[in-house]
Amino acid sequence: MYPSGLVPTWGVTAGVNNVNANKWSKIQPADVTFFSANKVLYSYGFVTFKIHNKLLAQHLWEFNSKGETWEYIYFLDELREHDVPISLFNEIVGYSENYKVQGFVVLDEDKSSALLSYFDLESETVVQPVSEEEYREIIKSFNIDTLDIEGKTKSRAEQGFLRKALFGNKTIGRCGICGKEYPISFLIAAHIKKRSFCSNEEKLDFRNIVMPMCKFGCDDLFEKGYISVDNGIVSVNGKAVTLPLRLYLDQINGLNCAYWNTNTSKYFQWHRNHHDLSEVR
Secondary structure, eight states, rough: HHHHHHHHHEEEOGGGHHHHHHHHHHTTTTOEEEEEETTTEEEEEEEEEEOHHHHHHHHHHOTOOOOOOOOEEEEEEEEEEEEEEHHHHHHHHHHHOTTOOOOOOOHHHHHHHOOOOOOOHOOSSOOOOOOOOHHHHHHHHHHHTSHHHHHHHHHHHHHHHHHHHHTOOEEEEEEEETTTTGGGGGGEEEEESGGGGOHHHHHHHHHOOOOOOOOTTHHHHHHHSEEEETTEEEOOOOOOHHHHHHHHHHHHOBBBOTTTTTHHHHHHHHHHHHSSSSOOO
C-alpha cells in the first residue's frame, strides 16, 4: 500500500474524559480526514487503518506538556491539497457561517455524506467496510437512479462491498478480460449482467454477478457489447470498429476468462443474448 515506504501518520491524545478516544473509535477505513488552519481546509487524505499504540506514539512524537502522547493513531493515503474556506464547509454541513472548526472533530453520517457528495470524494485504493447484511439491506431499499445524498451514499456503500468482495485487501488486481495486472484503482467491479436488468436476487449473488475489468478498454468494450465471453473464451462481436480499436480487440480475442464457470455462465449468456440484439451505444 505504501510503495515509497513513507506512511502518513496522525494521532490524537485521549482528551478530557476520553473525548478524543471516543471520537477516534468511530473512524473507519476509507473515511476522509481534512486538515484545517487559518479558516481554510487545506488538505485531505483517506484513512487506511488505525491502531491504539502508546509506545509507537511515544517513539514518534514523545509527550506533550501534560505528559500525554498521541496514542490514538490512524494512517492515511492519497493525501492531496485542497483549498476550501471554512465558511463553505460550514454551509455544506449545516453549521452557522461563523462556526469555528477546532481540535479533533468526527462528523456524523449526515454531515459526512453531505461533504463527500459535494466534493465527490472517494478513495482509489481503500474500500469502505460494509457487511454482507448491510449490503443486503442496501439492495432491498436502494434505487441507483436516486441522485440525492442518501442515494449517493448507498451507491458508494454498494460499490465498496463489491470491490471488497473482489479484491479483499489487495492493492493489485487482474482484469478478468485481458488478464493484465493493475492497481485496483484502475479496475472496475463490473456487473456481468447489466445491473439495471438484474433482479434483487441476482444482485445479491455478489460472488458471481461481478468481475474485475480494467479501465483501459475492457470494461467499456464489454459494457457496449464489442466483446462477450462464450464458454470461457473472450470473443469479438461484429460491431463497427476503427483500426486502433481492431488492434486492441485482436489482443484480447480468444483469451481465457477465469471468471467463467457453472455459476457465472448464465450471466455471460445473458450478456451475449442482450448484445446480439442491441445497437452500439
